[in-house]
Amino acid sequence: MVARMHHSASPRKGRTGRPRSVETDHAILHATRAALVDLGWGGLTMSEVAARAGVAKTTLYRRWANKNELVVDAVAVLFDELELPDRGCLQADIEGVVLQFGALLARPETKTALMAVVAESTTDEALRERIRSAIVDRQKRLVQLGRSRAQERGELPADTPGEEGARTAARTMDLIFDVIAGAIVHRTLVSGEPVDAAWGRDFTALFLTGLAGLGDGEPG
């Protein structure tokens, strides 16, 4: 993890000179999200963000090298909202996190920004790493938590001990994550349909029992 000189790793206590204003940090990130809502990704400019934040454009470039990194940080904090309260059973936990993530993606700033930076990350390795540490890892924690919680309840088989078991467990985690997050993202952004309670039930049913077991449930 290379500690760039960008943004606030920590105020570096033994540091001389005028410190960076954290208020300015927040103002910039907030202005970025607001501009994202109004203008979308393509219409977003550094000048616009600077103007909205009441800050000189040079101040932006002292903290972020380009638009991509700025937007990642601006959006990343939104993912802190994600939580996984214990709802008693695996099905309820999944439905809960699906609706949460769906609501997060329904917000115009995340909707617009997330796919754009992911697209850019395909040709920018540093950006990909920033996205991973700032966003993806936070989501994955939830998957891990939900899975181990279900294992404690006996709803899922415990991991096979040993190196091989750890590998398959990791693979399963990755698969689960891609399926859940991918479906929600695709539903929201590509299909353009809302992730509501009904869809959350349908998805969870498919996810838990598979395609074969689908449609055997209640009609409502």
Place this chain on the structure above:
Amino acid sequence: MVARMHHSASPRKGRTGRPRSVETDHAILHATRAALVDLGWGGLTMSEVAARAGVAKTTLYRRWANKNELVVDAVAVLFDELELPDRGCLQADIEGVVLQFGALLARPETKTALMAVVAESTTDEALRERIRSAIVDRQKRLVQLGRSRAQERGELPADTPGEEGARTAARTMDLIFDVIAGAIVHRTLVSGEPVDAAWGRDFTALFLTGLAGLGDGEPG
């Protein structure tokens, strides 16, 4: 479906004047994909595409209003490759289409372009519609085909007749589509991992039998 005057709806036989060159069409779309590979979405410019295609920049703007629409059309033809040969059983059919779609998304031009235009489409309704008709609908046809094929085999229950049954069938189709496509896209673009045979098997198992039935299969 508003018929824009853009690109080639059809040569309009009873039309006077010099016709548009279809070679120029292809040259531009090909140049767009090539430039996308080399420069990525952010680095792509209309001037660059025009130069690569050996065409005046004005010719580009006579056919496409902006970068987004050009890229959608340039990438859309790649989705024509998708097919669904009958592999005998539902599981094999799914694994096949998963690998196909994964291979398509592994190509740098699709990888880079797809998410970018989807991101833009969140603030551009016309672009969204263009994506839907040019890309999404082609994929959805495969889902429909695979499902009805499985129903004929008796692997899936037939649709309930009547209006209500049609609605739930449509909902199920949408759900299936979002889950499959979403997982592949997420795996490829966000997680940055390949959609290979092993992952295809794992995903299909999860998709068919659900999370509960996962891990009971063969260890290899």
Place this chain on the structure above:
DNA sequence: CGAGTTACGCTACGGGTCGTAGCGTAAAAG
């Protein structure tokens, strides 16, 4: 307190892209 150090605002700049207008020419239909 003053010296050193860093952050900030402001202005200005070269370089690049955008999307369009204007014009002359090329290729089709009648």
Place this chain on the structure above:
DNA sequence: CTTTTACGCTACGACCCGTAGCGTAACTCG
């Protein structure tokens, strides 16, 4: 040959990018 449309070329104003230079503000250390 006339009409109509497509094409290439040039030029243009508008905008954004990212940086340099400079004066000032804020904080630390001696």
